[in-house]
Amino acid sequence: MAKHILSPLPGTFYRKPAPDKPNFKNEGDLIAIGDVIGIIEVMKSFNEVKTDQAGKIAKFLTDNEEPVMAGQPLLELS
Amino acid sequence: MAVKVLKPGLSTTVQDLGRPGYYHIGIPISGAMDRFALRCANMLVGNKEGLAVLEAVFMGPELKFSDDATVAVTGGELPPKVNGEFRATWTSFKVKKGDVLSFDFLKKGARAYIAISGGIDVPVVLGSRSTYTLGALGGHEGRKLAEGDTLKFGKGRGAKEGRTIPEKLRRGPGSPAELRMLPGLYWHRITADAGKHFLEDTWKVAPEADRIGYRFKGGRKIEFVDRVPPFGAGSDPSNIVDACYPYGSIQIPSGTEPIVLHRDAVSGGGYFMVGAVISADMDLIGQLQPHTPTRFMAVTMAQALKARRDRAKIIEKIRNII
Secondary structure, three states: OOEEEEOOOOEEEEOOOOOOOOOOOOOOOEEOOOOEEEEEEEOOEEEEEEOOOOEEEEEEOOOOOEEEOOOOEEEEEO | OEEEEEEOOOOEEEEOOOOOOOHHHOOOOOOOOOHHHHHHHHHHOOOOOOOOEEEEEOOOOEEEEOOOEEEEEEEEEOOEEEOOEEOOOOEOEEEOOOOEEEEOOOOEEEEEEEEEOOOEOOOOEOOEOOOEHHHOEOOEOOEOOOOOOEEEEOOOOOOOOOOEOOHHHOOOOOOOEEEEEEEOOOHHHEOHHHHHHHHHOOEEEOOOOOOOEEEEEOOOOOOEOOOOOOOOOOOOOOEEEEEEOOOOEEEOHHHOOOEEEOOOOOOEEEEOEEEEEOHHHHHHHOOOOOOOEEEEEEOOHHHHHHHHHHHHHHHHHHHHHO
């Protein structure tokens, strides 16, 4: 089974730290445990999503600015 | 008798049934956003219904126990784990000295209530242990929990393991969530069409919704009846001469996004209110996740009071079972 990074929170998912900044991570990037892959906005706060697994990003399953639920897969590792 | 906070979660606060009696001087009622779930959690661990518990929103904390205790988790479906092993929600379980209580991802709802036998022992401020974070009042140092905090809990009788609330008596919002509301004093400020749209449209919970107020988006803009602003009211058609904001009142600033004021709300201001969500449904709001589709349904005062009595009967039923 493919490995996924799951959203710890419900809210709105952002792939970049600010609208005019590049994405935290892109498909094909290698990630280590603790890397920030995005931000979830909820209750007027922005919360970094840190990975609990290492690997190579196969694809993002949630787009920038998309609503997410807790436990929803954000990206798939290859 | 203490727990150590290894991880605080997103926003975990100490709450009880609230701090009524000071709203007129600007101190909100605070207390659990889902008071039914708080009562149930306390009953399950053998506590008096109104003792202080932890309210965790969207994400659970990680707690290490320095003493044995009985624990129960109610409200939203936030599956508890003791030393990594799952425990049932809405059901009492034991923890031993040294055990770590943690949580899996939120499955349903928004807020979980974690009761510990004996209750969370923080100082009583103005009659309540509830946390009002904006005013840095009550709870644990007036703030949400942080890593490294130690919380004392009282000496409780505890309860047997496996004490549970039958599933049909538990409560959470459906999808769309339905909130019953009583149209209010300022209903005449909006056009007949706007009133219809407000009740017909499916709104969505905005991500910024919190303990102060729940904001909703996505319905049609509310149109107002023309008027000359009365002395003391602002120029926006949604402005009124400053008035009291009741708990549950629904304001719609500029006619765009309704906000239902909740436990940590401000007590007055200059926006008209279209009405108020009935007391029986306020607990449901505490369990709404961002983006949940929501409908408002108008009811009469008689229906609102009946709904309140019906909720009281369910609590009475649970008291009798336990």
